[in-house]
Amino acid sequence: MVTPEVHHPHPCCTNPTACIRITIQARALVSRIRLYFRPHTLSEAVDVLASSNGQILAGGTDFFPALGDRPALGPVVDISRLKELRGIEHELRYIRVGGLTTWTELIKTPLPRCFDGLKAAAREIGSVQIQNRATVAGNLCNASPAADSVPPLLTLDAEVELTSRAGTRRLPLAEFITGNRKTRRQPWEIVSNVFVPRTAEDAASVFLKLGARRYLVISIAMVAALVQKDSAGRVNAARVSIGACSAVARRLPALEQRLLGAPAAAGLGAVATADDLVVLSPITDVRATAAYRQDAALTLVQRALDACAGSA
Ligand SMILES: Cc1cc2nc3c(=O)[nH]c(=O)nc-3n(C[C@H](O)[C@H](O)[C@H](O)COP(=O)(O)OP(=O)(O)OC[C@H]3O[C@@H](n4cnc5c(N)ncnc54)[C@H](O)[C@@H]3O)c2cc1C
Numbered sequence: 001m002v003t004p005e006v007h008h009p010h011p012c013c014t015n016p017t018a019c020i021r022i023t024i025q026a027r028a029l030v031s032r033i034r035l036y037f038r039p040h041t042l043s044e045a046v047d048v049l050a051s052s053n054g055q056i057l058a059g060g061t062d063f064f065p066a067l068g069d070r071p072a073l074g075p076v077v078d079i080s081r082l083k084e085l086r087g088i089e090h091e092l093r094y095i096r097v098g099g100l101t102t103w104t105e106l107i108k109t110p111l112p113r114c115f116d117g118l119k120a121a122a123r124e125i126g127s128v129q130i131q132n133r134a135t136v137a138g139n140l141c142n143a144s145p146a147a148d149s150v151p152p153l154l155t156l157d158a159e160v161e162l163t164s165r166a167g168t169r170r171l172p173l174a175e176f177i178t179g180n181r182k183t184r185r186q187p188w189e190i191v192s193n194v195f196v197p198r199t200a201e202d203a204a205s206v207f208l209k210l211g212a213r214r215y216l217v218i219s220i221a222m223v224a225a226l227v228q229k230d231s232a233g234r235v236n237a238a239r240v241s242i243g244a245c246s247a248v249a250r251r252l253p254a255l256e257q258r259l260l261g262a263p264a265a266a267g268l269g270a271v272a273t274a275d276d277l278v279v280l281s282p283i284t285d286v287r288a289t290a291a292y293r294q295d296a297a298l299t300l301v302q303r304a305l306d307a308c309a310g311s312a
Contacts, residue, residue, distance in 0.1 A: 099137030117205035151224035203228035227308035229264035269302030
């Protein structure tokens with residue numbers, strides 16, 4: 001609950017009567033401005049979001065740390081009660097992941113093999129306590145370059161559904177995140193669902209994360225790979241993406257193309273070369289140098305492909 005500050009009469013006031021009058025007026029004003037909304041349905045939520053121009057709060061695991069010591073500026077629309085945005089459904093052509101699905105719920109849901117990489121990423125998001133609160137849509141909307149779910153969702157060709165008063169629209173995830181903390185979401189839109197096309201359900205998928213320690217750590221680099229083989233044991237679908245090495249996680253289409261037709265067996269990782277990674281633009285920061293990130297990313301890609309081939 002956001003409690004706005006109200007001036008109280010103070011013994012040092014030179015004019016206590018005026019001070020009390022101002023306090024009463026301020027309280028009356030504050031009571032007319034609602035600062036916290038907790039809608040029960042998606043249609044209520046998009047209405048209140050549009051009319052209040054509020055900020056969305058889901059699990060709060062990015063929202064509150066970003067505030068630091070400051071109170072929230074402006075109205076907050078807490079969407080955590082929207083049951084319709086929770087859970088995972090198998091539809092005819094897609095698997096629908098509700099935007100409010102937590103990482104724990106995703107880990108516990110039986111899903112096709114191609115989701116193994118996403119589940120591995122979910123297990124790496126913070127700690128179990130964080131995974132119990134943090135949501136799928138929150139990770140995407142926060143749009144950190146180090147958001148662990150983005151590379152595996154890119155390899156799943158995921159699409160993001162946005163809902164507003166005007167209806168819904170869908171965007172490929174690759175187009176949704178446009179930069180560091182930037183997305184194509186309009187302030188009046190809620191990410192309602194993430195759709196994964198059911199095109200490679202039997203594919204092997206892997207997620208590898210490199211951090212400064214094993215647990216509760218922000219990625220230095222991370223890689224997701226998905227490999228599907230045909231009846232002759234050759235790669236007939238390959239998708240590789242890298243996170244934390246550019247402002248937005250990205251796929252490696254040239255490498256993916258070269259992998260097609262290669263034997264899905266030990267040594268598949270050797271197909272990837274340093275040239276495949278020239279599209280990255282890693283930064284130097286407290287966690288690692290740009291050169292280390294670039295080097296480590298290649299090793300992760302090769303290991304991820306070998307791991308996929310080993311289980312394809
Ligand atoms: C200790 C700790 C460790 C962490 N470790 C990791 C980690 O290892 N890897 C990682 O990737 N992340 C990590 N995180 C970040 C965070 O837990 C995830 O990004 C999480 O998935 C965010 O989800 P949330 O529901 O908590 O989002 P919130 O904090 O509620 O919201 C995040 C942002 O998204 C917006 N938003 C949320 N839901 C929607 C929606 N449905 N539609 C539109 N906008 C929305 C909010 O307005 C806000 O701007 C960590 C966080 C903490 C505190």
